[in-house]
Amino acid sequence: MADKDIARHRLGEPVVVVEGVEKAFGAFVVLRDVNLTVRRGETVCIIGPSGSGKSTLLRCINALVPISKGSITVAGRQVNDPGLDKLALRRDVGIVFQQYNLFPHKTALQNVMMAPIHVLKQKRAEVEERSVRLLAKVGLSHKHDAYPGELSGGQQQRVAIARSLAMNPKVMLFDEVTAALDPETKKEVLVTIRDLATEGMTCILVTHEMGFAREVADHVYFTDGGLIVEPPPPAEFFGAPREARTRAFLEQVL
């Protein structure tokens, strides 16, 4: 019994559990029988062709989009429960979008501070101190007072990451956060995410950056036709994909 507990702890308890999830928009099925388990401290990458439902899956995980079938559990909270406290769920789940979506009328620091102050009702002084630290962590100490319009895409994306982290989430979702960036700025953002992953943040990462996925991921999943087909360790995934479809996709992108 005790041994088992220790082993469980070393593995980390599951933070996100997706079981048999189906999602359809009208008659159009985007996700079919999706299964995915992410344990505490793990980094999971999801790759797959455009339109295969990667963004939809992330949006389902923090209840921005309701699922049609199956179940999703995040930090012990049943996401598909009709009585779900959505706000409580979203405090535990940070999400960063491809288009940054910073609040353009607020400075970088205000962007980071807003949610903890107004949603978590934390004290301004505390929040400010933490936000300053978070901006330093993403390498933007010198940009506190810059408005989003004054920042490059990569800088905006790092502010967006800091903004999500300010809520102290249990899991971070990244939806192609580098897709809109040029190679130079891409790197700053990827480094930020890698640091997060190595510090033990639980991350689910949708990305087209194969090299990056191979480097940071504990598991790589492949979506196509609404099905996650490959959950092996990443080296195996990239080296010798079991599924023909994965092989075909990787041959195209690598």
Place this chain on the structure above:
Amino acid sequence: MRTAATDLPVLKPFRAPPIAPSGLAAPALLGAGLVAGVAIVFAASLAVAQATGPAMRDGAVTILLRWLPLIFQGFLFNLLISVLSMALGTAVGVLFGIGQVSPSAALRQPAWAATQFFRNAPWLVLLFYAMFLLPFEISLGPVAIAFPAWVKAIIGLALPVAANVSEIVRGGIRSIPSGQWESAEALAFSRRQTMWMIILPQAVKRMLPPWMNLYAILTMATTLISVVGIQDGLTVTRAALVAESRPELMLPMYLLLLLMFFAYCYPIARLTMALERRFHVKG
């Protein structure tokens, strides 16, 4: 406007200067010409009146100067009415505009219906309804609140203003990209917080020019209240003409009132255009 600044070697989009002469020079010249034109017409009509008036009696200029303070007072009353009905109309209109984008159909549909109804009704008809349907006092238990005619006029004018503000607010809210809603939602902001702290502050910028435009239109429309017997600038001017019974004064006298409205509304229109240009560039 803030320009994007970065210390990273990224390419900035090139923005070509506008081809049309939308700089300050052209509109400023046009504006000055317009003002001069109106002044010349006014002076000419006054000169004609002065020359053609009966020799025995006061000259046109003397009469005009005699009535000027009263007409100006009346005009100030128009402004007071315009400010108060704009304030009332805006307060109500903002609530209806927000109602129009509510996820709840029970809120959205009545807000939409009321907006459409009052936006497409003639202002004078609404004013008549307000004048004749509202009681002249409301008794709340022992206290009786009097409803003098000018208060009813304010309410009557505020109705179409509210409907137009409602549309302006709805359009402004809709113009904010859905990503703003989504990221606020993902950060666990409630819908109300999102609206008041994130969406509306951004939308205000886009709502300001049409709102100012509406105000200028309302200010000119306040002369409608003279039809329902309130002593505004137009009523005073008409009374002056009746009292003097000098037909040749009609043109300069009304022009005097027009000039007052013009002097007030034209700068607002110019400011509106300037704001529109600025926000347009900002995108």
